[in-house]
Amino acid sequence: MLHAGTIDDALYGIATGINVHAIIADPQAFADAGVEMPDDTTWTWDDYEQIATDISAGSADGGYGVQNYSFIEPVLKIIARQKGEEVFTADGEVGVSAATVEEFFQRSVDLQSAGGEPDASVSTEIQAAGVEGSLPATNKGAMAWFWSNQLNAVQTASGRDLVLLRAPGESEFERTGEYFKPSMYYSVSAKSEHPEESQLLVDFPINSNAAGELILSDRGLPANTEVRAHVLPMLSDADKLSAEFVENLQDVVEDGTPVPPVGAGEVPDITSRINSDVLFGKITPAQAAEQWIDEVTKAIS
Template sequence: MNTSSTRPRPGTARRGAAAAAALVVGALALTACSGDSGVVPADDDPATSAEADGPVEIRFSWWGSDTRHQLTQEVIDLFEEKHPDITVVPDYTDWGGYWDKLATSVAAGDAPDVMTQEERYLADYASRGVLADLSELDVDTSAIDENVLASGKTDGGLYGVPTGVNVYAMLADPQIFAEAGVEMPDDTTWTWEEYVDLAGQVSAGTPDGVYGVQDYGFNEPGFAIFARQRGETLYTEDGKLGFSQETLADFFQVSLDLQANGGEPDAARSVEIDAAGPEGSLLGTNSGAMGVWWTNQLGAISTAAGRDLQLLRFPGESEHERTGMYFKPAMYYSVSKTSEHPEAAATFVDFLLNDPEAGALILSDRGLPANTDVRAEVADLLPPVEQQAADFLADLEDEIVDGPPVPPVGAGDVVEIIRRINTEVLFGNMTPDDAAAQFMTEVEAAIG
């Protein structure tokens, strides 16, 4: 699933924001975690010292919409102004074509110097020797939360540095709750049983076609939180399954309980809604009170809904001995192990992470900045809906226990596996227990 934001941000507005940010982030430019704005003196710059034989050219690959492509080119232009001896060649496509293109480039021995990675594929590329260990390059990660940074570590090295962070959370529509005559939940204490009951009450108190909640079972992050609340985990550190069949069966059972009390649509409608994406979701079409989404999708869904939505913690966070929610990197920056200019590539990654002016351009396009100093400095530049997400993440900092291990090689197949099996459960073709057993068998085969 592509968790990245795609809401349009005109380039001219970005340049204006960057100009305004110059005053806001001026202090950080002198005192950032790397000692300055990410630009080191020419005599100390690893790129210029190591590449003393002349200008160098590196390639940067990423996925996204036309809006992201335009924005990223502005960031590249800023970098090249500050590092005139390094030229960055853009290499981009949409999410659907990105991984095929990257695999082809790697197979041909032409990997991009700097590439964008996603958590499901990071271990795969690291294990095949494609990625450089960033801990051996000059990339300052001191202002990134250790739990977040650890999500890019696998096989004993740091093979991806988080661009920014998201949280999988409950989104709610206060207006539909009010129309149903149902109080909004206290998300610091609500349980899974209360979640099911509230959804049923909302459906009962609203017109036909409006529901309490959209089904949550089509994506594995929801189950990862459910399992973590019980002290289990989707994957273990050594790449195995870390949960019980009973826990996964209970996860599937919640959807059946919601079907039974009318809290969510029937199976056919649920499958249709899942395929419609954020804008076509129940929340996005004013047809539902709750749904689970990444925090950086709040803007797109709120825009589609035409009303303010509210972020809530998952139910069950106070129900057991530990919480389950976690900070997920929206994506990662990685450097090719075969890059002819690793120092220049590292300089570019360091700039993307730590330069306040770059942060003022990027804002939350690749998740809220992983560098917490930059995140704080650009907070006032964020639109209100993204400020809500930033505040929500800040509220969770003392509650999140840890981050999940890097998904093992083969985890990319899980996206299709859970979607297919959840569909079978919703249509009544499999019991929750049988579905859990089938899921475990298929995922074990996929991850070897």
């Protein structure tokens, strides 16, 4: 997590807390469709597509296997890392290939065509409905991609016991793609007139059990593992599950992602807009990949 706030070997920010992007799954939806829960330590991307399609086919109430993942880019980051790439390099440039971006969009098209995820109109409505309007939250689907700290909100809305699954493909390639994401950072200006006091201010929420008891998981799971262990008994059942999930990934996550360059804040809007055009058939995944790389490159230039 220190690496996640480091640029050119200098530490610029300390993570307030951490999350991972993963799949929130509804075991009851799997059971109702007659589909077994996957072994998330070995399942592949093809397994993911097949399972989602089988769930849709087996759901008597018109439920879906999975919610569309390509309105935002965290899954692209995972896929890129599995292939030895990064969406952004340490030098602040686009580091993902057009082939990988095309594959990212193509899986959405394939799932839509096979019925594993909703059509373009329904997917757009679900995306706009937010966390509590997601497929698992409304008992209308078995899987959706979220940050791990969102499990509590989705589970509360669903009224069911949900679980977290690792990204597909983690054992399929030469390396893993999951990464720990800082919720946000604490930083101090180099021009601060009170550097020592500022250090104390940052030290308190990061390293104090007392602060941990107040913050709990509001800023993600505490990055300080000792504080995390201290507050664990105070967390909700869903947050405890998230904490265990993150803990189990410590030997799987190989490294952090480079600090994104200035302009990267435009990427979610770019991704969402292009994905909408893909889902509605206005452009092909190959065209989307070229457009995505072109627009993102301009945004960070």
